[in-house]
Amino acid sequence: MGLMKVFSGSEILALALQEKIEAAGVETTIKNNIQSARLSGFPNSDSAVEVFIQETDFAKANPVIEEFRLNI
Numbered sequence: 001m002g003l004m005k006v007f008s009g010s011e012i013l014a015l016a017l018q019e020k021i022e023a024a025g026v027e028t029t030i031k032n033n034i035q036s037a038r039l040s041g042f043p044n045s046d047s048a049v050e051v052f053i054q055e056t057d058f059a060k061a062n063p064v065i066e067e068f069r070l071n072i
Contacts, residue, residue, distance in 0.1 A: 001054060001055040001056050002054075002055060003029060003052040003053065003054060003055070004052060004053060004054070004055045004058060005050050005051070005052050006021075006051050006052065006053055006058075006061065006065050007050065007051040007065070007068075008048045008049070008050045008051075009048055009049065010048070010049065011032065011034065011049045013072060014030060014048075014049035014050070014051050015030075015049075016068070017051055017064075017065070017068050018030060018051055020064050020068055021051070021053065021061050021064050021065070023064075024060060024061060024064045025060065026053055026054075026057040026060055026061045026064075027053070027054065027057070028051055028052065028053055029051075029052040029053075030049060030050070030051060030052075031049070031050045031052065032049045033048055033049065033050065034048070034049060
């Protein structure tokens with residue numbers, strides 16, 4: 001199985017969701033497109049920070065993700 005994107009948005013929201021998912025016992029990976037673009041010299045305001053989880057952990061993380069989306 002591979003990684004699946006569960007969120008794309010601002011860095012603040014992505015980090016908040018990451019904390020909640022990891023508190024539920026699911027490992028996450030963050031891809032910060034904003035920082036990557038800035039460091040490479042190509043700033044892009046359309047980029048976002050993405051949160052990924054393993055596909056096999058989706059059932060465990062989904063309730064946390066849905067609750068988070070309802071509260072933002």
